[in-house]
Amino acid sequence: MADDDEPHGMEEVPLRRPAVNDWPKGVRKIGMDELDCLGIDKHGGFYWQGKQVNVKRIVLTFGQKVYAFVGITAAALVAMSAIVQGVVTYNQWACTVHWVAICPR
Secondary structure (H helix, E strand, O other): OOHHHOOOOHHHOOOOOOOHHHOOOOOEEOOOHHHHHEEEOOOOOEEEOOEEOOOOOOOOOHHHHHHHHHHHHHHHHHHHHHHHHHHHHHHHHHHHOOOOOOOOO
């Protein structure tokens, strides 16, 4: 890729090469090119440049759970209404071309 084609801001992010000799025993390389700085040990520990990455569990507040429930419910209703609309539209069209459908007499 030419320098002119580089995405905005990427020129400030240097390509890092792994220093595998400095990694703790049992950590292995898992990626290609840009991913060479990532590692994983036999217990599933995740490492960046040989330093373990801390992973925390996200806990939602009550309000966030309510918003998530409302959003998921709305998305499910929209999906179901799209399915119903598709079935009705197919049925109307299938009646006109005499395909399998439930047609009014």
